[in-house]
Amino acid sequence: MGTSLRALRALVLLAGFYLLALVVLGVFVGVDVAAWMRAPAVAAIKITAVTVVLGLPVLKGVFALGASKGGEEHGLPVTEGRQPELWRAVRSLAERSGTRAPDEIVLTGDVNAAVSEDTRMLGLLPGRRRLYLGVPLLTGLTEPQLHAVVAHELGHYGNADTRVAGITRRGRDAVQRTVEAFQEREQRAVEDERSRQERAAAKRLRKGKKPRKVNTGGAGFGYRMTAKPFQAYARFYLRATHSVGRQQELAADLLAVRVAGRDATASALRATAALDAAHDHYMERYATLGVPAGVLPPHGEVFGGLRHLLADPHRQADLAELRGELPPDELSPYDSHPPVAERVRLIEELPDDGMAAAPARPALELLRDPERVLVELEGAVLTPEALALERVEWPELTHRAVHTLVQKAAQPLRSAISEAGLAAGLAADDLNALLDAADAGRLWQVAGHLPKSPEAAQATGRAAREFLRPALEAGVTRLAELALVERAGARWELSWSAPARLVLPGAGDVDVADALAAAVRSAVADLPDTLPLRTLLTD
Amino acid sequence: MRIFPILVLAAMLFFWLRNRRRAAKLAREAAVAGADLLPPERQNTDRAAADPEADAMNAALAQGTWEPAARALAAAGTDWERRSCLVGAAAARAVEDDTWLQAWRAAHPDDPDAAVIHATAKVWVAWEIRGGRWAEDTTAEQFAGFHRVLREAREDFERAASLARPEDPTPYLLQIPLYMGLGAPHDALHELWAEVTSRAPYHYEAHWRALNYWYAKWHGSEELSRDFAARAAATAPPGSLLTMFPLLNWYETHDDKAPAEAYGWPEVTALVDAALADVAAARPDHPRLAEVRHLLAYFLTKAGRHEAALIQFRLVDGHVGAVPWSHYKNPAKVFCAYRDKALKGALGAGRS
Numbered sequence: 001m002g003t004s005l006r007a008l009r010a011l012v013l014l015a016g017f018y019l020l021a022l023v024v025l026g027v028f029v030g031v032d033v034a035a036w037m038r039a040p041a042v043a044a045i046k047i048t049a050v051t052v053v054l055g056l057p058v059l060k061g062v063f064a065l066g067a068s069k070g071g072e073e074h075g076l077p078v079t080e081g082r083q084p085e086l087w088r089a090v091r092s093l094a095e096r097s098g099t100r101a102p103d104e105i106v107l108t109g110d111v112n113a114a115v116s117e118d119t120r121m122l123g124l125l126p127g128r129r130r131l132y133l134g135v136p137l138l139t140g141l142t143e144p145q146l147h148a149v150v151a152h153e154l155g156h157y158g159n160a161d162t163r164v165a166g167i168t169r170r171g172r173d174a175v176q177r178t179v180e181a182f183q184e185r186e187q188r189a190v191e192d193e194r195s196r197q198e199r200a201a202a203k204r205l206r207k208g209k210k211p212r213k214v215n216t217g218g219a220g221f222g223y224r225m226t227a228k229p230f231q232a233y234a235r236f237y238l239r240a241t242h243s244v245g246r247q248q249e250l251a252a253d254l255l256a257v258r259v260a261g262r263d264a265t266a267s268a269l270r271a272t273a274a275l276d277a278a279h280d281h282y283m284e285r286y287a288t289l290g291v292p293a294g295v296l297p298p299h300g301e302v303f304g305g306l307r308h309l310l311a312d313p314h315r316q317a318d319l320a321e322l323r324g325e326l327p328p329d330e331l332s333p334y335d336s337h338p339p340v341a342e343r344v345r346l347i348e349e350l351p352d353d354g355m356a357a358a359p360a361r362p363a364l365e366l367l368r369d370p371e372r373v374l375v376e377l378e379g380a381v382l383t384p385e386a387l388a389l390e391r392v393e394w395p396e397l398t399h400r401a402v403h404t405l406v407q408k409a410a411q412p413l414r415s416a417i418s419e420a421g422l423a424a425g426l427a428a429d430d431l432n433a434l435l436d437a438a439d440a441g442r443l444w445q446v447a448g449h450l451p452k453s454p455e456a457a458q459a460t461g462r463a464a465r466e467f468l469r470p471a472l473e474a475g476v477t478r479l480a481e482l483a484l485v486e487r488a489g490a491r492w493e494l495s496w497s498a499p500a501r502l503v504l505p506g507a508g509d510v511d512v513a514d515a516l517a518a519a520v521r522s523a524v525a526d527l528p529d530t531l532p533l534r535t536l537l538t539d
Numbered sequence: 540m541r542i543f544p545i546l547v548l549a550a551m552l553f554f555w556l557r558n559r560r561r562a563a564k565l566a567r568e569a570a571v572a573g574a575d576l577l578p579p580e581r582q583n584t585d586r587a588a589a590d591p592e593a594d595a596m597n598a599a600l601a602q603g604t605w606e607p608a609a610r611a612l613a614a615a616g617t618d619w620e621r622r623s624c625l626v627g628a629a630a631a632r633a634v635e636d637d638t639w640l641q642a643w644r645a646a647h648p649d650d651p652d653a654a655v656i657h658a659t660a661k662v663w664v665a666w667e668i669r670g671g672r673w674a675e676d677t678t679a680e681q682f683a684g685f686h687r688v689l690r691e692a693r694e695d696f697e698r699a700a701s702l703a704r705p706e707d708p709t710p711y712l713l714q715i716p717l718y719m720g721l722g723a724p725h726d727a728l729h730e731l732w733a734e735v736t737s738r739a740p741y742h743y744e745a746h747w748r749a750l751n752y753w754y755a756k757w758h759g760s761e762e763l764s765r766d767f768a769a770r771a772a773a774t775a776p777p778g779s780l781l782t783m784f785p786l787l788n789w790y791e792t793h794d795d796k797a798p799a800e801a802y803g804w805p806e807v808t809a810l811v812d813a814a815l816a817d818v819a820a821a822r823p824d825h826p827r828l829a830e831v832r833h834l835l836a837y838f839l840t841k842a843g844r845h846e847a848a849l850i851q852f853r854l855v856d857g858h859v860g861a862v863p864w865s866h867y868k869n870p871a872k873v874f875c876a877y878r879d880k881a882l883k884g885a886l887g888a889g890r891s
Contacts, residue, residue, distance in 0.1 A: 467668065
């Protein structure tokens, strides 16, 4: 297909969307007119109100009303005055990409870079441009790699690319925005209906009546129905423009290669995939580990702590492996991106451009006063609840967080011990009571109070015991860990390369896990021997 | 002409009455001829044949006393058929409650009998955890427990084998269900099988367990299980009862879908006749003789060879804990139904 043909098709597709919107709105107007002519005034008012409510999302999609509000991501806007070097780099990249520089740069907390534009007039006129840059991306990429990523994003809007792609992209944005507006409203309607019904149920309960079941099936029905033709059109549109979307991605890659170099572009794609995995792991196992215990790392470390993980030698080896083998992405019909592995292959097949990836400084150094930026970013993206949490240093956070998790994990066994009438108070006392029961041959009587799956509940004899053994073993291990904390002042130690380990004071770097596991196993064996565990706890 | 319908009616009435009289007579005769046969409620569903020694052992085990089990195993000595039978019976008790076994092992930590019973019971506990459902209806918890306990059992069997007499096949042949559960590859099973057959080339239970592994529903195929059973039957000396396995394989593979007349087909008849000759040649105290007679009785009844079937039925009557009856919800009722069919068939055949 030639450029003009593609341009025509893109315009027809976009026009189709507006035609559809007009038809839907026309039907609403027709219904209203008929209602005012035929129906009594009260009914006509009601019908008009309904059509207006349902028609709003359509108008919103067409004229992009409030789109900039809905599409905005949480982030920290940085001005040119505050971050001159970053702005200089972005401006230079825009210039070399042959496109207009963004009007705003917003730093975010995820492994992503994106450009958005508030288009006007049926999505055909350009609007305000925003560049979103994930701080984790700045943390994990080198400067040339970041150049490649930003150049790719700017390339999507580049005049040097094709105007057609721009129209297609704008069209896709408009269609998607409409569908999303409907979904948002439908969800809100369902939630409103739920809370209304829950309030009613609570009221009935207060009056001593049986509450009705909450049923939100009817709410949002109108939105769902009106959204249907737009969803269908969105599917059609996305499929029809899919190949264009792919070409657009590849074209943006080529632009990035031209601006930042082949090697930097390919390595940026590889590094981003690995960084994504590392960041997920970091957020789950480090940054938010203390949330159940009510603690966060020190100010600036929620996003800044990723640097410690990336600097760890063990992790670096893992990351190098991840960069080496790219996962084959599954293709979704809605995804305009070709698989990363394919993009990397295509880029690496290009001839050498002499811009070999020389050792370069981390992209984070583009920022002036990065520590302050990291602190401010927390204020911009964390929820008020998260911001209200206590801040503690990493070692303290690790101990308190794991301690809380272990307490929670030990709870089923402690409940079982108390249900068996052996409750004692402290974890060490609970454990002693359990070990005494084991010595008296009553271990499985206590274990019988642990929560059971239906299969476990049906089992008899030794099979029933074996169903419970994993939970019992885990529970005793957790309980013993708590006892070691209580009695011996053991602490969980932070490690940037592995999960936290329980370490006894004065024992140096010795991990108690192996000795503990062996002692627990013999304590819950068919012929229980509680001595090793008792010794371990008293030594 | 008007009389014609009346004649037809009269003829119908005559034949109906005659059939009824004959059926009643046959039932009376059957009641006389089968006076020695037991009703369903008096059939023992736990065993294929009477075994007072095993009964005594079980009674003692139920009391928590392990010494009679040790004595029975000592008496069995190198009768490997009897040994695996007794080990199986004791292990079945230990699946429910193994307090006595713990006491036995505490008193004699290096006892080879207790060790092999312990290992065998462990495998059966694992199967109990897994349950008998298809893989998709088995939960992750069940599979995790199944595999964990099987891995433990592997160590227990290593110990049992190291304690056993070098010529004892028991700790090897009872490992076959373990290999089946862990999905051991064919090569591994061949290795284990060599350990078994070098010690006992024609062991009945070993072949039974190996045949299970070779079924298409486990780790083999229709072809592999058929060949395995055929080879065993062809190479074994008469009286070793391995002719049971082609028959058993045919039953497990075809019984559900085969037409009734399939039981009279020449290839099935040949399998049945080979098993009949084997049974006749077997030593009378072979622990598995009754099992073969049960399946033979079923095949002979299905083939309409009622007199031959009745002979087998009479030899095993009173105990129904065997294939095919054990596959049904009420084994005693099914056994008696087939037995009575054979009895009436035999009487009817005698008159005509």
